[in-house]
Amino acid sequence: MGEQALGILTGLAETHPIWLVLLAFIVAFLESLAIVGILVPGIILLFIVGTLIGPEWTVFMACWLAASGGALLGDGLSFWLGWRYRARVPTLWPFSRRPELLSRARDQFHRHGGKAIVIARFIGPMRPIVPMIAGSMHVSNALFYRYAIPACIAWAPLYLLPGALFGASLELAAEFAGRLASLLAILVIGLWLLLWVTRQIYEFTARRSGWWLRSLIRWLRSHPRLGRLFGPLLEPGGREVLSVTLLGLLWLACLAVLLAVLLAAPFADTHWDADRQIASWAGSLRNHFADPVLAAIALATGSRAMLFLAGAFAVILLGLGRINATWHWAMAMIGGWFSGELLILLTGLMMERPEVMPSLGEVPFRPYLLACLVFGFFAVLLAKDLGARRRKWPYLATTLILGLSGFAHFYLGRASLPGLLAALALGLGWVAMIGIAYRQRASRRPHAPGLVLAFYGLALGAAVVNARSGLEALLEATELRPPAQSISRQAWQAGDWRKLPDRISSLGPFERHRFDLQLAAPMEAIEQALLAAGWQPVPEVRLGDLGSILIGRPDRAELPHLNKDFAGRPDDRMLRFDTQEGPVVLLRLWASGARLTPDGEPVWLGQVRAVEPGLFLGGLTRWYELGDRTDDAASILDRALPNWWQAAPEGGPRLYALPD
Known part of the structure; x- marks a missing residue:
């Protein structure tokens, strides 16, 4: 279910960016709304929104405008609430329990005037409070919006841009270091959220524990036995x-x-x-x-x-x-x-x-x-x-x-x-x-x-x-090794290919991470057949090769193909085929751990994809997979192995094996 939810979320962001723009607006509005914004982890949510934006800068600009508009609407509504209920503001939560928040916000106005609106926009605890205080202090509409509008416009990208940069680099990191980017995202967001929840629970209980304690003491006094047992602890x-x-x-x-x-x-x-x-x-x-x-x-x-x-x-x-x-x-x-x-x-x-x-x-x-x-x-x-x-x-x-x-x-x-x-x-x-x-x-x-x-x-x-x-x-x-297993050639061809992994990763859309093929043959035979058909081995990436990524539009012969990880291991072999006018066809192979009996041919798991270079992050270059050209890439591989046994079971990977 978690995998399906992640795939649905990513798919919606890619195919219906309007929902992402709407989400940016809602999060920014709630983050800026009086009192409500104190309870909303807006930094985390806007970072996630930015991550889903990825390299699409047109979508980023739309989310920027939406987040700015949501923030301004939240500030404006908070300002009106402060003006409308100015006499009751000190009695509202959290000011009734934490009057220092109210005094801090008022001090900001006394010391900085209208600039306090800009300062508070970039200070988390004060962001949903200062506009309400401004309304309660009879600040004029013209003065308030003179500072609120540029503050909201400048604030939105500071929260969206880190996530957008991170999301744009996910695919590059996924090639270069397996799921390193996803791992970092889970660690950063997870630990951030864990610390935020711990702090909120601690502060929430600390503020209310006095009332809880008095209620507990009264309740214990009505129960003589429990009172004698726990009363000394709560004197x-x-x-x-x-x-x-x-x-x-x-x-x-x-x-x-x-x-x-x-x-x-x-x-x-x-x-x-x-x-x-x-x-x-x-x-x-x-x-x-x-x-x-x-x-x-x-x-x-x-x-x-x-x-x-x-x-x-x-x-x-x-x-x-x-x-x-x-x-x-x-x-x-x-x-x-x-x-x-x-x-x-x-x-x-x-x-x-x-x-x-x-x-x-x-x-x-x-x-x-x-x-x-x-x-x-x-x-x-x-x-x-x-x-x-x-x-x-x-x-x-x-x-x-x-x-x-x-x-x-x-x-x-x-x-x-x-x-x-x-x-x-x-x-x-x-x-x-x-x-x-x-x-x-x-x-x-x-x-x-x-x-x-x-x-x-x-x-x-x-x-x-x-x-x-x-x-x-x-x-x-703790190394993850594909389980060693022996499968008869007939059983593998008849359906035991299903016993082998069907994807590189459980994170993300299935089509992007699925294995396109299983190839049963010694690696020497595979390379010999493909080299004879015009395929070329892809050299290992060296540190100096990464410099070509920083060039605006490098020649596609110089742009390196970075590794993908499967179970913590990079691909065992990469080969490419250069079409004259179309995209490059890239073949990646990983060991599956299985061998076919009686001859013991190893079975390799593979992806064959059409790729072409393109810009991302506004100026860097990387290889992009062309999802609508996957069948064309597989056809090129078919023609490179004309005498091999081939099958294409419905809903499964293509199967290749040396002829009997």
Whole structure:
């Protein structure tokens, strides 16, 4: 379903750009609308809109105008609302709970006058507020729009252009480094969204926790038994009541998630093998540039590194004389680890683990559980020593680290989603429970900067040591290889070709990533036949060859053909055929892992496409595939192999094999 949704979204952007223009207008309008804009992650949404625009600069200009118009309409409506309800503005949310927002906006006007409208347009929290304040302060329409119109026009491209540049380079990056661009997009947008959600939840609960706490205390007083049990934790004069309450809410949420994952995990074990398939979502992102980086991140938050970090930091706490913190640190590590081992044993009795990668069957996934315990409890411990305004930063840092760690394990195919979710829920739930006890008993210490340097210094040292000693072994263990299999020639011709992968990647439109052919023959025989028919081998791309991309219109004989990745491996062979007046025909071949019996011919997966050079990003040059000329390209390949066995099954790739 996710793949279909992505294909539909991309297809709509390509065939019906008016929907993209409309989306830019709506997002900019909501981002600029009073109060509503505070809740809308407009930066992320406009970046995504820009990504879908790609290299089409006419569409970019239309989206620019639409976003500017939407922003101006949102500002104008906010300005009118401020004028219409000027007496009630201080009583509206969020000004009623955060009056400093109102005072900051008014200070902007007193200090900068009409320029405050321009300044606020480029400051996220103030953007949906200042126009309303301007209306409530009786700013004239002429003055307001004199500054609002140029501000909206200048603001829109700053949010659309990064995404447009990124989207325009997706295809180039897809050729040069597999799915590297898509991987970077997922990491940047995903981590950005994760941090934004974490910060919003923290600030939302922090602002309302006082009211929640009072309501909870009143409710507990009406229940004598529960009041005696939990009342001491929530005494009005007790220490760290707010933090204890928030940790309690986190514990309840983690408990609910853990129970849900444990109930659903037995139904997901049949899909674990798919997590290791080369056409899976994780496999579609694999490329030989990102593999070492994410493998190093996985090792940095792996079991060995986390056990070392937990032990070394306990020694530091003990050396500082923080006996209470050391005791709770040990309880968090040992208790969480023991609970995880019990759950792994229990789920192991209910589900079988895959033979290729047994860690996929770990629910919860052990290394990620240890990372959640170590980094999670350090955030609780550090936040205790910080002021109220700075306590969110340890939690945001932990969110970033755990987000990267979880994605790295999933990307490498070491952990399943149920295993990661169970580890996250158990780890953070246990940290919250021990954190409640710690925050009730501990006193604030003035060693926060030293603890940060010591903890993250140890973490960095452990990461470097583990990466140097285990990187090659981990890359080899997690390498995606096409499964070796033997298929009889007759069975392959009759339909067993369906057992082989049908696409390079699960991300994006199927037609763009589908394999056009399967070719059964030794590579020497393939090259001999094609060279005799006028095809030419494509040389490997060197760094100096990339300079021709920067030339406005280089000769097509000089423009390099960049590699595509399949399962993290570049194509094994590329050959091209130059037609006299038409486009270039390019053939790419990848090893499938299959061989035909009885002679053992390897089966190659291939794409044959018509390509021609064209401009993108306004001045660079690259090869573009001509989707409407794919059949013509296949016909040229047919004529190059006249004596070979050929078949074109309906809905499948073309099949080629040496004659009997």
